[in-house]
Amino acid sequence: MAQSEQLAVLPGDGPAAVDSVVRRMLAYGSAWPAGDGLAVFNRVYLAVTLEIGRHIDDGLFADRRAAVTLDVLFARRYLSALDAASEGLRPPACWRPLFQYRRHPGVRPLQFALAGINAHIGHDLALAVVDTCHALGCEPADLEGAFDRVGDVLVLLEERIREDVMPGPDLLQIADPLTHLVGSWSLDRAREGAWSAARLLWGLRDLPDLAEEFVERLDAGVGLVGRCLLTPWR
Template identity: 55%
Template sequence: MATGAEQIAVEPGAEVGAIVERLRLLVSGLPPQDGVAVFGGAYLTVTEAVREHLDAGGYFHDPADVAELDVLFADRFLDALAADRAPACWRPLLELRLHPGVLPLQYALAGMNAHIEHDLPLAVVDACTALGCSPEELAADFHRVNDVLADVEEQVRDRLMPPPEQLDVAEPLLHLVSSWSIDRARDAAWASAVTLWELRDRPAAYGVAADALDDAAGLVSRCLLTPLASLRV
């Protein structure tokens, strides 16, 4: 865990602020209907909220550790966009990012699924390795982020849900979105992080587990991106 002196030097809010700027640049450079822009906008909202809590102080037990995790977490999404071949969990979103039958809320949830179910457990392991701590030492702050995510997810759902007059679109969309929960996703991510941490000294087993996580997240994201409408809303 970081010492008090290290926390002052790190300036956690500034570190996360740099990620905010990278996300803003990404979103501003894409057409608004692009699925990456839709998820990027939702992710930007989350990251801005985390930065606000870091700047205000008193919310997280160890702000420097939260910032480390947040940066490593964001890097996995940004690296996937730049990769010649993205991880399996991100391929559905990248392949269908301009599909006319996929609605904005689907992109947001598919991105959350890929990022939380796959990227987050790996980022927890990365952060623990960098900080020299165990996942249990990050647990309290990890779960504090859940409240931030829950607030933002509700905002995103409300903002991106089709209007009532488009019930033919909204009904199947409601069926899809009700089958995915950010709370369950975060709980599963934590369980995966703890499992991967226990496998960190067994590279073969770790690789198999990480690959299975990637494939499973990709399958769920592809289901969330099932085309539902001929026109965007």
């Protein structure tokens, strides 16, 4: 299935839609060695996707349909980048640094994880909100509750990263630049930026040339941040 066709699919049954995303993440992840930079991000993102699925099943989202659609179309942005790379095509600029450095021995797992979050939230989340508005025939304001709830669950991703791939105290003391790098990127700021970008893009929906230019600039800017996050330390 082509990338554009995947993004156009409106999720139907909640559990089935989320499960299909999980299966694709598992399929990609099983083909990569544990130290692969994409595998590092994929593991933590898979855990969060499963957590969001549990929240949906438990009825913790006021608008279940909006939550499922946003969650699935958000994940498909990441999966489409993987599909593009596997087919020999160029993924979005925000993802290219991670593909380029994924096997670099001087880049630590924490950096790979942060670069993946940066690409997915800084670029993909805004576009996923717009995708969801088109799919459901609604406005961004109608999705704010689902956006905030998904964002709260995304905090688990950051916490899991700190638990699973954060260097120990001794290494952090030695690697002062890495400590500075970790503190220079903010999940909350990225979420706020994604929401603002989504609202702006929705406002530009009748001005496709301007919208396309904005998306290109957003993609390039997020990619630049990702390249900085992946600076090798040796």
